[in-house]
Amino acid sequence: MTGIVLGTSEFTVQMTKALLEKGVEVLALISMPAEKQPVGSLNLADFACDNQMTYLEVEDINGEESLNFMKGLEPDVIFSSWPKILGKDVLDIAKRCCVGSHPTELPLNRGRHPLHWMIALGMEKSKFTFFEMDQGVDTGDILLQVPFTIDQDETIDQLILKVNRLAYEVTKELVDILMKGDLITKIKQDHAQANYWRKRNSRDVVLDVRMSRKMIINTVRSFTSPFSYAKLIVEDSLICIIDARAMEQPVDCLHLEHGKIINVETFKIQIKVEDGIVELTSLEPLPDLLREQHYVYSPIEYLLRYPKKLSKELLSENQSAENTIVYKEK
Numbered sequence: 404m405t406g407i408v409l410g411t412s413e414f415t416v417q418m419t420k421a422l423l424e425k426g427v428e429v430l431a432l433i434s435m436p437a438e439k440q441p442v443g444s445l446n447l448a449d450f451a452c453d454n455q456m457t458y459l460e461v462e463d464i465n466g467e468e469s470l471n472f473m474k475g476l477e478p479d480v481i482f483s484s485w486p487k488i489l490g491k492d493v494l495d496i497a498k499r500c501c502v503g504s505h506p507t508e509l510p511l512n513r514g515r516h517p518l519h520w521m522i523a524l525g526m527e528k529s530k531f532t533f534f535e536m537d538q539g540v541d542t543g544d545i546l547l548q549v550p551f552t553i554d555q556d557e558t559i560d561q562l563i564l565k566v567n568r569l570a571y572e573v574t575k576e577l578v579d580i581l582m583k584g585d586l587i588t589k590i591k592q593d594h595a596q597a598n599y600w601r602k603r604n605s606r607d608v609v610l611d612v613r614m615s616r617k618m619i620i621n622t623v624r625s626f627t628s629p630f631s632y633a634k635l636i637v638e639d640s641l642i643c644i645i646d647a648r649a650m651e652q653p654v655d656c657l658h659l660e661h662g663k664i665i666n667v668e669t670f671k672i673q674i675k676v677e678d679g680i681v682e683l684t685s686l687e688p689l690p691d692l693l694r695e696q697h698y699v700y701s702p703i704e705y706l707l708r709y710p711k712k713l714s715k716e717l718l719s720e721n722q723s724a725e726n727t728i729v730y731k732e733k
Contacts (some may be wrong), residue, residue, distance in 0.1 A: 404581060407473055407497075408432050409464060410484035411444040413567045416484055421574035423454060430476040431457040431689070433464070441486050442631055443563070465490040470544050480581060482574075483536065491538055502577070503536040505564050507577035508548065510597035513541035518562050520600045521553055522625035525617060528552050531569055535589065540599070544589035547580055551575050558627040608633040609702050612662035614675045616649045623647040623683075631720060635683060636702045637693060639709040641716050643686035650680035662698040674699055 404426045408419050415434070422429055434447045436439075439462050451458035461469045464485055473481070473496045481501040483489060494501045508530035521529055530550050535543040553562060581585055586666055608626045610619055610633055623633045623644050632643035645716050650665075656679055665673035665680055672689060673682045693699075706713050 404578070405426070405430050406480045406482055407476060407478045408482045408553065409434075409489075411435050411440045411447070411486060412484060413443075413445055414570050415484045416445065416450055417571040418484060418574045419450070419456075421455075422482065422578065423569045424574055424576040427480075427578060429454075429456050429474070430478055431459060433459045433461060433469070433485075435471075435551065436460050436462060439676060450452050464494055469493070470496070489536065494536055496537065499581070501536040502546065502581075503534055503541070503543065504570070505532050505534065505541045506530075507532065507552075509534060509541055509545060509709075510592040510594060512600055513597055514599035515601060516601060516603040519559060519603050519625045522557065522559060522562060523603075524623050525555075525621050526553055527555065531566065531573055542592060542594065542597075544591055546587070547573065547577050549576070556624075558624045558641065560627055560632060582652045593635075605631065605634070606717060609717070610635045610644065610683075611701055612674060612676050612699055613701055616647075616679050616681045619676060619681050619683075620647045620649065631687060634720065635685075635699070636713065637690060637699055638705060640690055640711050641713070641720065642689065644683050645686050646684040648682045648684075650682050652679050656680060660698070660709050662700055664693065664697055664699060667693050672699075 406422060407430050408415060408422065410418070411434050415432075419429060419432060432447060432451045434443070437446065448458055448460075459469075459472060463469065464487065470492055473493070477498065478496065481493070481497040482501050483501060489501065495648050505513065505517065506529060507513070507521075509532045512520070512529075528550060530548045532545060534541070534545050534546045537543040549569070551565065557565070608622055610622060614622070623646060626633050627645060632645060633647075635642040635644050650673055656675065659675040661675060663675040663678065665675065667673075667689060669688050670685050671682055672685070672693060673680055
């Protein structure tokens with residue numbers, strides 16, 4: 404079996420390693436120029452050189468240069484982890500199929516930024532899905548699904564690492580399935596059961612003292628490095644929060660208002676939220692003004708006080724967040 408691999412990340416590397424180990428002839432590895440890659444990408448040129456593979460970088464996978472190059476290779480299968488939509492002309496190049504992946508139990512949870520949403524929503528399990536790509540969004544026939552767990556203290560970088568490792572093992576299973584040729588059992592998705600996760604942005608990770616402790620903790624976990632962190636707004640400042648932990652409840656906790664400051668240290672602040680006390684850890688030293696205040700208020704309070712400054716900073720954060728999301732654009 405011959406194949407072309409499309410992608411920019413460690414996931415692409417692990418998938419390619421598995422293909423080579425299973426004896427698939429990788430005709431070419433195609434990636435993006437470094438300046439066009441999302442955060443979390445790798446320079447795949449060295450990997451391709453080490454494995455003596457033809458390597459190409461293109462800005463537009465649907466462009467004429469890419470199409471002519473891939474058509475000339477006449478691959479049996481295209482294996483894609485490309486971070487943007489593949490057009491019909493690309494999908495039609497492979498003699499057998501174009502394989503895509505999604506880390507959810509399709510048809511559930513199609514769409515944008517799945518690993519981020521899993522953590523934010525407190526999900527404890529999912530399934531890694533390989534499917535035959537069509538012109539829909541994660542709608543193609545299922546080739547293989549393998550379950551995995553999401554630990555409740557796992558951060559987004561740790562979950563990405565787990566899925567990358569899983570990709571290596573699951574790709575080897577996929578090759579065994581593809582080798583069956585016409586004997587492959589494909590499962591059509593029940594589109595009536597499908598839902599789509601929307602695009603996630605920086606405003607989804609602004610913390611609010613009216614949230615529960617679990618929601619705050621999950622929000623922080625879902626946007627740690629290499630992403631730009633959840634934000635606590637205090638006066639006209641956006642504070643990057645790198646960790647959040649539930650604290651032991653004092654006896655009079657139920658009588659404390661949302662946002663009541665319990666304790667402030669150089670990098671840590673303890674605040675009463677919806678259902679108890681949460682300790683937030685800041686990336687940088689906390690503003691001195693917090694030591695003089697008794698409360699952190701809901702974000703709307705500060706947005707009304709400083710609409711121009713905070714709106715501008717949140718817009719800038721949103722643009723940064725969009726550039727760092729490493730999953731395919733829908």
